[in-house]
Amino acid sequence: MGIMSFPLLIMILIAFPLSSSGGKWTYDGPVGEHHWSRNYPYCGGAFQSPINFQPELLRFDPDLQPIQLQDYNLSSKEQLTLSNNGHSVQLSLPSRMHLSGLPHRYSAAQLHFHWGSSNTPTGSEHTINGKQFAAEMHLVHFNSAKYPNISVAVDKSDGLAVLGIFIEVGEFNPAFDQFLKYVNGIKYKGQKVQVAGFNIRELLPARLDEYYRYDGSLTTPPCYPSVLWTVFRNPVSMSLRQYLALATSLFSSQAQESAPMPLFGNYRKTQLMDNRVVLVSFQQDASMNINLSFKLWFEP
Ligand SMILES: *[C@@H]1O[C@H](CO)[C@@H](O)[C@H](O)[C@H]1NC(C)=O
Ligand SMILES: *[C@@H]1O[C@H](CO)[C@@H](O)[C@H](O)[C@H]1NC(C)=O
Ligand SMILES: [Zn+2]
DSSP: OOSSOHHHHHHHHHHHHHHHHOOOOOSSGGGSGGGHHHHOGGGGSSSOSOOEEOGGGEEEOTTOOOOEEESOBOOTTSEEEEEEOSSOEEEEOOTTOEEESSSSOEEEEEEEEEEOOSSOOOOOSSEETTBOOSEEEEEEEEETTTOSSHHHHTTSTTSEEEEEEEEEEOSOOHHHHHHHTTGGGGOSTTOEEEEEOOBGGGGSOSOSSOEEEEEEOOSSTTOOSOEEEEEESSOEEEOHHHHHHHHHHOBSSOTTOSSOOBOOOOOOOOOOOTTOOEEESSOOHHHHHHHHHHHHHHOO
16 A cells, blocks of 8 residues: 555546446436447447438348247246346346347347436437337347357347337336336336246237348447347337336436436437448338329329
8 A cells, every 4th residue: 555656546446447347328428428439439330229210221121030039928936137227227038038030049138228308208219210219128139049148249240139119108008017117116226126027028019020120239338239130110108107107217326326317318329320221021011002192193
């Protein structure tokens, strides 16, 4: 202790947590998304997510098969961990749950959410032709055919497959209440509660055959470009009360911190396309109908 000068010790204490964890980050302010690439270089790199699904960038691909969910119906005897990680609310998922119909087998790890504020319910990460939904759910899977766990897979180019589900405010959704009713028990960063298993399929839209598919990244630091994205075309709904439970119950700060930081607006802005195209599994029937009515009018 005597050898080290006091300012040097302070410098080490300040610098070490930054270098060991990569650094604190938020969505706004001095460590907000525009500054992520300082500590996390991939965030300033190529193939980033989310993106806007612009009509000009979409290519219909008739070979895209419906997503197949395997072992998604969990028993109520199974305990899942619901936690506040300071950036989102996250539900752990057993790796027995997996996806098929993709180039590899992808096993589930967790699901989490991105959402807006209480008075601005626009917090989805992906957007459809500029339209932002109230919230977005991500079901994160890792390539279990090639990698032993998500920690090893997370930075590999074929490491992850994430399902994105748009959420709009509307009808009450009993499936979300299976865990939203416990958010008051995880108000602060680091808190966890155990939740009984349920049929995770009920959180997804009815149609699993209509989706956007592209190569992208984690939408949070370290932003590794390791994600095969599948974003479903059709949103699911939750009631305004359920949305407000997400948007107003949680803090990004720990319980003992004197200045509580409300957790909302935890979505990243849409990123550049970098010459990517988005494959779509469905034909844009809205524009087809317009073309058809044009034909009927002008080619009698
Ligand atoms: C899910 O599993 C439960 C038993 O754990 C069963 O009662 C229920 O019918 C299953 N649901 C579906 C949609 O298969
Ligand atoms: C993931 O697998 C690697 C290699 O087998 C192992 O070293 C590591 O401890 C595992 N991590 C977790 C979180 O299980
Ligand atoms: Zn996410």
